[in-house]
Amino acid sequence: MILNIATYLSILIFLITVIYRFMRIANTPAHLRWDLYPVPHEGFKKAKYGGSYYEELDWWTKPRHVSIASELNTMIPEIIFLKGVWESNKGLWFWSWAFHFGLYLAVFMAALVVASAIIGPASTFGVVLTKIAGISTIFGYILGGIGCIGMIFKRLFNERLKMFTTVGSIVNLVFILAIFVTGLKAISEVNLFTTDPSSLIGQLQIFVSGLVGFDSSVPLNSSVIWHIGVTLAFMVYMPFTHMAHFVLKWFTYHGIRWNDEPNTAGSALEKDLTKSLNFKPTWAADHIKGDGKKTWVDIATEKGFKDEKK
Amino acid sequence: MKKNKLKISDFSKESDQLVHIDPKDFIPLPPPYDKIEDEPIWKEIKPEYRETHECTLDDTVAVGIPKPKTPEEEKELVDKFVSGLRKLFEKENNWTFLQQLMLSLEHCAKCQTCVDACPIYEASGKNDLYRPTYRSEIWRRIVKKYVQKKPFSSFTDGDIDLNWTTVARLIELSYRCTICRRCAQTCPVGVDNALITHELRKVFSQEMGIAAKEIHEKGSVLQLKVGSSTGMNSEVVKDNIDFIDEDMTDITGIEVKSKWDVKGADLMLIHNAGEIIAWPENPGAFAIILEAAGINWTMSSEAVAYDGINYGLWYDDVQLARVAIKHAQAAKKLGVKKIVVGECGHAHKALTVIADRVLVGDLNVPRESAMTLLEDIVFSGKIKFDPSRNDFPVTLHDPCNMVRLMGIVEPQRRILRYLCPQFREMTPHGVHNYCCGGGSGFAIMSAHNFTNWRVAVSGRKKFKQILDAYSDCPGPETKKYLCAPCSNCKGQIRDIFQYYNAKEKSNLIYGGLVELIVNAMVDVKPGFISWEDAF
Numbered sequence: 067m068i069l070n071i072a073t074y075l076s077i078l079i080f081l082i083t084v085i086y087r088f089m090r091i092a093n094t095p096a097h098l099r100w101d102l103y104p105v106p107h108e109g110f111k112k113a114k115y116g117g118s119y120y121e122e123l124d125w126w127t128k129p130r131h132v133s134i135a136s137e138l139n140t141m142i143p144e145i146i147f148l149k150g151v152w153e154s155n156k157g158l159w160f161w162s163w164a165f166h167f168g169l170y171l172a173v174f175m176a177a178l179v180v181a182s183a184i185i186g187p188a189s190t191f192g193v194v195l196t197k198i199a200g201i202s203t204i205f206g207y208i209l210g211g212i213g214c215i216g217m218i219f220k221r222l223f224n225e226r227l228k229m230f231t232t233v234g235s236i237v238n239l240v241f242i243l244a245i246f247v248t249g250l251k252a253i254s255e256v257n258l259f260t261t262d263p264s265s266l267i268g269q270l271q272i273f274v275s276g277l278v279g280f281d282s283s284v285p286l287n288s289s290v291i292w293h294i295g296v297t298l299a300f301m302v303y304m305p306f307t308h309m310a311h312f313v314l315k316w317f318t319y320h321g322i323r324w325n326d327e328p329n330t331a332g333s334a335l336e337k338d339l340t341k342s343l344n345f346k347p348t349w350a351a352d353h354i355k356g357d358g359k360k361t362w363v364d365i366a367t368e369k370g371f372k373d374e375k376k
Numbered sequence: 377m378k379k380n381k382l383k384i385s386d387f388s389k390e391s392d393q394l395v396h397i398d399p400k401d402f403i404p405l406p407p408p409y410d411k412i413e414d415e416p417i418w419k420e421i422k423p424e425y426r427e428t429h430e431c432t433l434d435d436t437v438a439v440g441i442p443k444p445k446t447p448e449e450e451k452e453l454v455d456k457f458v459s460g461l462r463k464l465f466e467k468e469n470n471w472t473f474l475q476q477l478m479l480s481l482e483h484c485a486k487c488q489t490c491v492d493a494c495p496i497y498e499a500s501g502k503n504d505l506y507r508p509t510y511r512s513e514i515w516r517r518i519v520k521k522y523v524q525k526k527p528f529s530s531f532t533d534g535d536i537d538l539n540w541t542t543v544a545r546l547i548e549l550s551y552r553c554t555i556c557r558r559c560a561q562t563c564p565v566g567v568d569n570a571l572i573t574h575e576l577r578k579v580f581s582q583e584m585g586i587a588a589k590e591i592h593e594k595g596s597v598l599q600l601k602v603g604s605s606t607g608m609n610s611e612v613v614k615d616n617i618d619f620i621d622e623d624m625t626d627i628t629g630i631e632v633k634s635k636w637d638v639k640g641a642d643l644m645l646i647h648n649a650g651e652i653i654a655w656p657e658n659p660g661a662f663a664i665i666l667e668a669a670g671i672n673w674t675m676s677s678e679a680v681a682y683d684g685i686n687y688g689l690w691y692d693d694v695q696l697a698r699v700a701i702k703h704a705q706a707a708k709k710l711g712v713k714k715i716v717v718g719e720c721g722h723a724h725k726a727l728t729v730i731a732d733r734v735l736v737g738d739l740n741v742p743r744e745s746a747m748t749l750l751e752d753i754v755f756s757g758k759i760k761f762d763p764s765r766n767d768f769p770v771t772l773h774d775p776c777n778m779v780r781l782m783g784i785v786e787p788q789r790r791i792l793r794y795l796c797p798q799f800r801e802m803t804p805h806g807v808h809n810y811c812c813g814g815g816s817g818f819a820i821m822s823a824h825n826f827t828n829w830r831v832a833v834s835g836r837k838k839f840k841q842i843l844d845a846y847s848d849c850p851g852p853e854t855k856k857y858l859c860a861p862c863s864n865c866k867g868q869i870r871d872i873f874q875y876y877n878a879k880e881k882s883n884l885i886y887g888g889l890v891e892l893i894v895n896a897m898v899d900v901k902p903g904f905i906s907w908e909d910a911f
């Protein structure tokens with residue numbers, strides 16, 4: 067009963083926090099451009115060397131091409147292999163990759179557990195999903211655990227990193243390590259590779275079915291309960307930390323680095339910008355003297371100059 | 377305090393100087409510049425100046441703020457700093473960069489993947505003070521603890537003390553980064569240390585009225601007051617261009633007449649006015665090319681609009697907007713079809729990219745780079761070229777603002793591949809280039825011994841890269857040309873070459889792209905580019 071309620075609450079808190087953080091960024095006003103090249107949606111050819119539409123004569127008269135395929139070509143190796151870390155921080159790459167990939171596999175497993183629990187673990191497809199979930203779990207937990215331990219060591223002892231290591235950064239890693247360790251402990255106590263309800267995947271499937279059917283009477287092994295408990299605690303904690311980058315990275319790339327949308331007459335962007343230009347700043351330096359009454363337009367045009375020259 | 381022993385907490389502790397810079401730590405340059413004992417001696421900051429100004433960061437000083445006289449004055453400045461930081465997170469005050477800043481505040485994984493990308497950090501011999509993340513981390517901790525007042529932030533995000541020492545050092549440290557964004561390019565999360573430098577400078581300027589004199593008082597303020605940061609008013613600029621036209625006519629044998637205030641022209645060209653004073657052959661060469669191609673062009677003699685500089689880009693959104701609006705208003709007044717930005721990287725980015733979201737309505741006059749226009753002209757067949765006139769080793773410097781930050785990479789290369797038989801690339805190049813070390817205003821900042829720092833430290837990696845590009849012909853017997861299509865980069869490169877005596881030792885000169893184009897024009901008297909006259 068308690069575990070079920072805790073799960074509903076954790077999922078709720080997780081979703082609310084992640085959505086809140088996402089919306090908080092999404093609701094910031096249209097900003098000035100801050101693009102950084104290569105911008106992959108410029109297409110394969112240009113993305114290869116970092117070119118932009120500014121390389122075209124009279125670029126504003128030409129149609130704008132946005133290549134999703136080229137974007138995916140950049141995003142997939144980055145997400146799966148952490149290509150950027152490989153290129154610029156080889157010493158950290160393996161640990162970071164193992165850590166991230168372990169987490170991906172764990173999330174993948176969770177998705178398979180939910181799917182198989184819903185369609186029925188005993189169905190032909192359910193059995194396949196269960197097997198894949200089992201493989202994903204063992205690889206994910208071992209890889210993720212190794213990655214976590216490596217990262218903790220790096221953060222504590224590596225010259226390059228330790229200056230920036232805070233209690234918070236170690237707590238984050240220990241928390242995730244606890245998920246993998248409790249998971250592995252559960253695997254050692256209950257079977258993994260069977261579709262039997264007493265295996266870890268089977269127990270998780272029963273648990274998910276119970277959640278879906280509002281049935282809290284399902285019997286769970288204590289090591290599985292621990293594993294679920296730690297995972298739930300992490301779900302509540304994580305969105306409050308920098309680890310929310312798993313979703314907010316969308317903005318750092320699509321909203322900023324790759325945001326090369328030109329401002330065109332009559333566009334929605336222009337309307338948003340016009341609103342922002344009417345904000346009333348309070349910057350206090352003498353050359354601005356923002357008093358909360360003058361708008362950005364006033365300050366940036368003649369009126370502002372004259373006030374400044376006084 | 378020794379390098380690599382630096383802690384974040386040291387930053388707030390009072391001491392004579394946080395770090396010392398030792399040339400022995402610098403990355404070596406190739407021969408004949410490899411002897412550390414031949415490195416020029418750094419000018420000392422005068423003790424009297426140290427007495428009265430804040431110089432406690434490293435061995436140089438960029439801003440040089442007068443020391444507060446009383447603890448009350450110190451407190452007032454610290455409070456102002458906090459109030460400015462708060463404003464950075466208010467949409468009314470910082471809609472311009474709010475989204476970017478919030479993300480960079482909250483999502484750094486502290487993985488240090490970005491640090492090796494920084495030419496300043498690398499060239500200094502990995503001095504921790506110059507790590508891209510050091511400055512950002514201090515800022516982040518201050519924001520969490522003193523602005524957001526986040527509970528337990530000392531544990532979760534790390535502790536920091538905020539006092540006048542911290543603020544005074546941060547002011548200086550915000551001028552030890554060229555905002556080249558090379559580090560940002562490598563960040564897997566998309567966090568941007570350069571943006572943090574930029575926003576810190578904004579707090580100092582927009583809230584506290586503190587900025588490097590050269591970019592504010594003698595830069596954007598002067599430009600808005602008299603028309604140009606060079607101090608030239610409209611009449612002087614026209615006179616100077618007349619002289620340049622006469623000179624060009626003599627040198628090239630082609631009648632040159634620059635155009636002013638032509639209503640309805642196809643394009644309005646904006647130069648960095650520094651070219652007119654320091655490199656007159658550049659605006660001269662532009663005029664020769666545009667005339668030879670039969671283009672209906674003009675320049676504006678309207679105050680501010682004859683100077684493409686927009687230093688606000690590096691430190692102050694208000695100044696940026698004021699200058700950009702002046703540029704657009706001049707174009708609108710003339711009714712030109714487009715504005716073309718000459719060989720100036722930051723002017724490119726300020727007017728074309730950043731101001732794109734300031735210029736709304738009829739101020740949104742189309743704007744483009746001179747690189748694409750020149751490419752179109754060179755390959756149009758309107759002008760006859762003899763590439764053998766450029767048969768000397770040429771390499772290309774990629775101005776960060778034009779290349780990494782705008783994606784204008786190939787047009788200038790296509791011209792060089794066609795007109796310069798010995799063109800060679802630097803490693804790395806294009807969007808992965810190294811900054812010249814003069815970015816974000818450094819090229820025009822020379823007070824006290826700042827030139828020593830910006831040449832020997834922030835420009836070191838670039839100089840090494842340039843020399844490496846000529847490793848097959850390093851000696852003075854081979855004439856070599858570095859093409860840098862950007863006024864600020866040229867200013868920095870001029871200082872690097874003078875500092876290390878590169879003309880004598882390597883017969884290395886620098887200049888723009890248009891000079892190479894004119895040098896190869898069949899109708900022009902040979903020898904437009906001259907090693908003898910170069911300095």
Ligand code: SF4
Binds near residue numbers: 486490562567568
């Ligand atoms: S800025 Fe990016 S690369 Fe640098 S430490 Fe932070 S997350 Fe890592």
Ligand code: SF4
Binds near residue numbers: 496508553557573811
């Ligand atoms: S922006 Fe450039 S100079 Fe500044 S920290 Fe990053 S790499 Fe270094």
